[in-house]
Amino acid sequence: MNEVAILGVGMTPVREHWESSIRDLAADAGRAALEDAGITHVDAIYVGNMTSDRLNAQRHLGAIVADALGQWGVEAVKIEAACGSAGSAMRQGLLAVASGEMERVLVIGVEKMTETLGRETTAALATAADADYEVEQGVSFVGLNALIMRRYMHEFGYEHRDFAPFAITAHANASKNPKALYRYVIDERDYEDGRVVADPIRLYDASPIGDGAAALLLVPAARAPGAVRVIGSAGATDTLAIHDREDMLRLKAAQTSAARAYAQAGVGPEDIDLFELHDAFSIMAALSLEACGFAGRGQGVRLGLDGDILPGGRIPIATMGGLKARGHPVGATGLYQLAEATLQLRGQAGKAQIDGARIAMTQNIGGSGATIVTHILAK
Amino acid sequence: MNEVAILGVGMTPVREHWESSIRDLAADAGRAALEDAGITHVDAIYVGNMTSDRLNAQRHLGAIVADALGQWGVEAVKIEAACGSAGSAMRQGLLAVASGEMERVLVIGVEKMTETLGRETTAALATAADADYEVEQGVSFVGLNALIMRRYMHEFGYEHRDFAPFAITAHANASKNPKALYRYVIDERDYEDGRVVADPIRLYDASPIGDGAAALLLVPAARAPGAVRVIGSAGATDTLAIHDREDMLRLKAAQTSAARAYAQAGVGPEDIDLFELHDAFSIMAALSLEACGFAGRGQGVRLGLDGDILPGGRIPIATMGGLKARGHPVGATGLYQLAEATLQLRGQAGKAQIDGARIAMTQNIGGSGATIVTHILAK
Numbered sequence: 001m002n003e004v005a006i007l008g009v010g011m012t013p014v015r016e017h018w019e020s021s022i023r024d025l026a027a028d029a030g031r032a033a034l035e036d037a038g039i040t041h042v043d044a045i046y047v048g049n050m051t052s053d054r055l056n057a058q059r060h061l062g063a064i065v066a067d068a069l070g071q072w073g074v075e076a077v078k079i080e081a082a083c084g085s086a087g088s089a090m091r092q093g094l095l096a097v098a099s100g101e102m103e104r105v106l107v108i109g110v111e112k113m114t115e116t117l118g119r120e121t122t123a124a125l126a127t128a129a130d131a132d133y134e135v136e137q138g139v140s141f142v143g144l145n146a147l148i149m150r151r152y153m154h155e156f157g158y159e160h161r162d163f164a165p166f167a168i169t170a171h172a173n174a175s176k177n178p179k180a181l182y183r184y185v186i187d188e189r190d191y192e193d194g195r196v197v198a199d200p201i202r203l204y205d206a207s208p209i210g211d212g213a214a215a216l217l218l219v220p221a222a223r224a225p226g227a228v229r230v231i232g233s234a235g236a237t238d239t240l241a242i243h244d245r246e247d248m249l250r251l252k253a254a255q256t257s258a259a260r261a262y263a264q265a266g267v268g269p270e271d272i273d274l275f276e277l278h279d280a281f282s283i284m285a286a287l288s289l290e291a292c293g294f295a296g297r298g299q300g301v302r303l304g305l306d307g308d309i310l311p312g313g314r315i316p317i318a319t320m321g322g323l324k325a326r327g328h329p330v331g332a333t334g335l336y337q338l339a340e341a342t343l344q345l346r347g348q349a350g351k352a353q354i355d356g357a358r359i360a361m362t363q364n365i366g367g368s369g370a371t372i373v374t375h376i377l378a379k
Numbered sequence: 380m381n382e383v384a385i386l387g388v389g390m391t392p393v394r395e396h397w398e399s400s401i402r403d404l405a406a407d408a409g410r411a412a413l414e415d416a417g418i419t420h421v422d423a424i425y426v427g428n429m430t431s432d433r434l435n436a437q438r439h440l441g442a443i444v445a446d447a448l449g450q451w452g453v454e455a456v457k458i459e460a461a462c463g464s465a466g467s468a469m470r471q472g473l474l475a476v477a478s479g480e481m482e483r484v485l486v487i488g489v490e491k492m493t494e495t496l497g498r499e500t501t502a503a504l505a506t507a508a509d510a511d512y513e514v515e516q517g518v519s520f521v522g523l524n525a526l527i528m529r530r531y532m533h534e535f536g537y538e539h540r541d542f543a544p545f546a547i548t549a550h551a552n553a554s555k556n557p558k559a560l561y562r563y564v565i566d567e568r569d570y571e572d573g574r575v576v577a578d579p580i581r582l583y584d585a586s587p588i589g590d591g592a593a594a595l596l597l598v599p600a601a602r603a604p605g606a607v608r609v610i611g612s613a614g615a616t617d618t619l620a621i622h623d624r625e626d627m628l629r630l631k632a633a634q635t636s637a638a639r640a641y642a643q644a645g646v647g648p649e650d651i652d653l654f655e656l657h658d659a660f661s662i663m664a665a666l667s668l669e670a671c672g673f674a675g676r677g678q679g680v681r682l683g684l685d686g687d688i689l690p691g692g693r694i695p696i697a698t699m700g701g702l703k704a705r706g707h708p709v710g711a712t713g714l715y716q717l718a719e720a721t722l723q724l725r726g727q728a729g730k731a732q733i734d735g736a737r738i739a740m741t742q743n744i745g746g747s748g749a750t751i752v753t754h755i756l757a758k
Contacts (some may be wrong), residue, residue, distance in 0.1 A: 001479045019420035021511055044614075053503075054434050058460040058510035063616040063749040067623070073635055076458045077467045077750070082439040088456045092471055099478035100380045124432075131437035132400055235454035237442040244446070256452055313562075370442040371456070 005227040008037025008217030009339045014181040016325030017211040022049075022056045026110040027068040028363060032145045033068075034105060038242030043102040045069070045076040046182070048099055048109040050331035051124040064279075073379040080168025080331070082128030083280060084235075085109065085368025087334030090216065091235050093255040097218050098121050106210075109335035110213035120207060127332070130241040142206060144242055144283070146198035149292040151285035152249055153200060156240040156298035160200050162189040163282040165304030167204040170279060170354035173311065176351035177340075181210050181327030186278030197271035205282040210327035214335035228345045232261030232376030240370045251284075254291035254363060261361070262293075265376040269293040272376075273357040275315055276337035278365035279322045288363055289315070292374075311354055318350045319344060321375055326368070332365030338375060345379040385756070387416025387596030393491040393560040393706030396590040401428075401435045405489040406447040412485060413448075414582040416596040420480040424448070425576070427488040427548040428467030429710035434495050443485060459710070462659060463745025464488065466752030467711030469595065470614050475596050488714035490590035502590060507746040509620040515626070521585060523621055523747045525577035528662035531628055532579060535677035539579050542661040542682030543570040543725035544705055546583040547660060551688065553700025555730035556719075558607070560589045560706030582663040589706035593714035595721070600601035602691040604661040607724045610738075611640030611755030619749045628677075629662075632751035633670035633742060641672075644755040648672040651755075652736040653695045653723055655716035657744035658702045667742055668694070671753075690733055692696045698723060699731045713743030717754060726757040 010032025014023055020028070026047060035038065045066050053059040062076030079089040088187025093107035112120055125141045134144065152158065168191060174180035186204060194203030221229050236256035242248045262268055269292060277292075279285035286300030294315050295303050308314040320326055320340040323333055341360035343349045362375045389411025391404055399407070405426060413419065422615060424445050430436040441455030465488025472486035482644040492500055502522045513523065531537065547570060552561035565583060573582030600608050615635035621627045641647055656671075658664035665679030673694050674682050687693040699705055699719040702712055720739035722728045741754045 002670065023511075051432075051439070053506050056510065057506055057514065057628055059429070059459060059506040060508075060619060060746055062460050062467075063746065064509065064619050067618045073617065073632065074469075075636075075735055076460075076616045077471070077614070080438060080457045080459055081441050081455075088441075090472075091454075092456070095471075095478045096474050096481060098480065101474060101477065112425045127432050127438040129439075131435065132402075135436065149420065235456070236452050236522045237445045237455045238452065239446045240439060240443050257454075292566050324407060355526075367442065370439060 002100055002277045003179060003221035004094050004097045004230045005221040005224040006216050006342050007219045007224050007227050008033040010036060010189030010215040011179055011336060011339050011343050012213050012327055013179040014210040014212035022058060022110060023053050023064050023068040024110040025112060025211060025213040026065045026108050027214040030069050030106055030108050035216035036316055039104055039217060040363045042071055042074060042104045042106045044074055044105050045094055046089040046093040046330050047078045048086030048334060049078055049080055049111060051078060051111065051113065054124040056112055064364050069108060073078055081371040082366035084364045084371040084373055085331035085334060087172045087364025090112045090334060090338055090375065091233060091373055093218050094230060094233050097220055103219060105218045106215060107218060108213060108215040109332035111329035112211045112330040113209045113329060114211050115117050132271055133241045134376040141213060142201055143199045145281040145283055146201045148242065148248055148368065149200050151282055155249060159194055160302055162220055162301050162305060163189065163205060164188045165309065166282040166285045167277060170318040170324035177320040177326060180321040180325055181208060185298035195309040201281060207280045207328035210329045212329040212332050214332050214339045216335060226341045228377050228379050231378045232265035234260035235373040238370050240367055242368050250374065251287045251291040251369045253268055253369060257372050257374040261374040261376050267359060267376065271359050272315060273362045274354045274360050274361040275317050276341050277317050278363055279318055279324050280328060282364060313326050316354050318356055334373065337362040337364060341377050345377055353369050361377060381435060382478055383597050383609045383720050384599035385471050386425050386603050387412040387597050387696055388597045389415060390558055390595040390715060390718050392409060392558040393589040393591040393708055397474040401431050401437060401489060401491040402443050402447040402650060404491060404590060404592040405487050407679050408594040409448050409485055409487050412588045412594035412596045418483055421453060421483045421485045422448055423453055423475055423484050425468040425472040425486045426457045426459055427710050427713060429459060429464050430490065430492065433503040433653050434490055456585050456667050460750040461745035462709045462712060463743045463750040464710035464754055466743025469713060469717055470612060471755065472597050473609060476552045476599055481515055481602055482598060483595060484597045486597060486714060487592060487594040488709035488711035489711040491590045491591050492588045492708060493641045494727055517621045521577045521580060524660040524662060526663045527627055528579050529622065534628060535679055539679050540571055540635050540682060542584060543567045544688065545658060545661040545664045546570050548688055549697040549701040549703035552698055552731055553704030556705060556744055558698040559700040559704055560587060561638045562706045573660050580660060583691050586659045586702035587709035589646050591706065591708040591710045595714060595717055599665030605722045607756050607758050609754060611644035612755045613639035614752040617749050619746055621747050628753065630666045630670040632748060633667055636753040638670040640755050641686065641752040646738060646755065651694060651740045653698050653733045653739050655720050655741040656673040658697055659707060663744060695733050698733055703707060713752065716741040716743060720756050
């Protein structure tokens with residue numbers, strides 16, 4: 001297998017993009033990545049997206065994005081794994097380059113969610129869960145995460161306010177990122193005063209949806225000396241339905257994919273300088289930290305309480321706002337994480353820069369932990 | 380790049396599968412491919428599907444199919460390129476094995492379309508076309524193909540009845556395939572008596588939807604001496620909107636992907652013993668034959684009139700019924716084509732066997748020619 005490097009990075013801001021169609025958004029990010037890489041023509045395009053078929057009446061995004069970018073005729077395809085779509089698109093782009101068949105591959109994550117009514121978005125997001133055994137019972141996607149959070153609090157004796165540092169840190173970091181959706185800081189009182197969404201999940205436990213696109217241009221590492229390299233890349237799955245798992249407080253697919261990525265990279269949790277995790281809900285941040293070996297079972301929340309997740313802490317997370325405050329355009333998120341991690345390793349993260357960052361990890365989750373993709377990058 | 384071989388093949392019959400959910404269908408075909416290959420555990424699963432998010436309220440098929448197959452924890456993802464989804468899933472599975480990272484990859488195409496009302500299916504299929512510039516005008520997917528067919532007839536002076544051999548041959552071949560949806564023969568009178576769907580497309584010009592799944596188990600060719608090998612594999616795109624093309628009577632992406640596959644395989648049209656083409660509409664069969672070099676511009680229809688497409692002819696097509704009569708479960712079709720071609724090369728096609736078949740080609744089309752994937756197999 002060829003080692004793969006990231007030669008270009010592009011992102012649109014996350015917000016309501018009323019003036020852009022889904023193809024425009026994807027093309028904007030893709031064009032930015034091409035310009036950043038100084039490349040005009042690619043061999044293939046991989047598009048990560050979750051909901052365009054329902055929310056934008058448009059599927060078949062591979063071909064349409066290739067056309068919108070003026071990359072006429074290139075091979076192009078869409079990858080879908082719910083909110084893990086963009087991380088999964090990265091996996092396929094990487095394998096295409098690693099195979100030796102492709103030399104310049106553009107991976108783009110895109111989502112446009114603010115055109116439709118809330119109930120349509122809720123229905124579209126619920127298709128990430130098990131239609132026959134979960135959604136059929138009337139439970140929504142946030143409802144499933146609420147069940148997991150409640151169980152976690154019960155099992156390990158936490159209060160709701162113990163999760164506050166995840167949201168507070170994400171908002172503080174987003175305030176330094178010009179592309180973030182929510183660039184305001186919050187305090188513990190704001191967090192606790194948030195309206196209940198699905199008990200115990202309150203407003204600031206849940207990430208906001210948004211429109212946006214992020215892109216990377218991948219090449220063989222041998223062709224790009226000095227570029228950020230992908231030193232670990234792995235995906236794994238778990239059951240969609242949380243009641244089918246032996247232990248719903250363990251993200252098995254996070255554990256598997258992280259272990260595989262660590263082994264490929266020859267590093268361990270102690271070597272990671274920053275971790276762009278999938279904080280779609282604060283409970284997911286805690287479980288992800290535990291599954292990746294940054295904390296023991298039931299101890300993920302402690303990393304927040306002890307200040308370990310802050311920019312200067314032991315394992316900085318959500319360094320540019322995370323899903324919680326940069327925003328969560330679901331099928332684009334995995335590539336926002338990778339694009340932000342690349343900027344950090346290049347020293348181009350501006351006010352959000354983590355000093356001396358050399359190794360970064362990203363983790364993208366589809367469903368309530370059913371698809372999990374982990375990447376490790378190094379400069 | 381490692382050369383890739385097809386070690387296992389599995390298919391469900393194409394019909395209305397009221398008793399099976401979409402995960403059951405995919406698992407049935409996947410299990411059959413594993414049994415055929417004599418393998419119990421795989422490294423990854425690629426699922427091709429187009430409409431499950433709208434017609435079955437379920438997306439995130441990678442993880443759910445892995446679970447349904449008892450392949451717990453493996454990497455799994457869904458690939459979507461409209462009706463070209465399964466051919467595109469094959470491409471990704473092949474690249475994963477070719478990269479050297481994966482050794483046993485299951486690719487499955489699945490679609491379940493008969494649970495919903497016709498107008499919902501029509502709306503779901505229309506998302507393959509350009510939402511902003513085609514569908515917004517009120518044109519349906521069959522309507523777009525009708526425009527192309529009408530133009531072809533006008534340009535080259537054909538009558539509707541000249542297309543009859545495509546449907547008649549497909550039905551005759553399907554009558555020999557126990558897994559086909561329509562196992563009855565038709566004659567020229569039946570063809571001409573078909574009701575108008577979208578003028579000039581009549582009933583027997585259009586392929587029927589259905590429920591079904593088809594699967595292949597891929598391994599490095601070095602590990603499977605004697606197995607059918609993939610000697611050419613390429614994908615290409617064109618604009619979604621047919622009015623954006625220089626020439627709507629030329630399938631540019633078919634031409635590009637076929638040329639690339641021929642070059643990889645070191646063969647030409649004259650070496651192909653059978654061609655599983657994408658006869659979603661009879662006009663697509665004609666255009667596909669032309670783009671792949673079996674006939675000159677405007678001459679594809681002649682291959683039917685001259686008997687060249689019959690089982691004993693120069694270039695047998697739709698040998699087990701094609702989309703027209705085996706049936707077209709849209710996101711599964713590309714893998715039905717590949718599974719059938721594999722059976723032909725193994726000499727396991729039963730009554731539909733093409734004598735002495737050594738090299739087979741398949742071509743899967745998404746939209747009205749926007750995504751086209753071509754494979755060449757050899758025994």
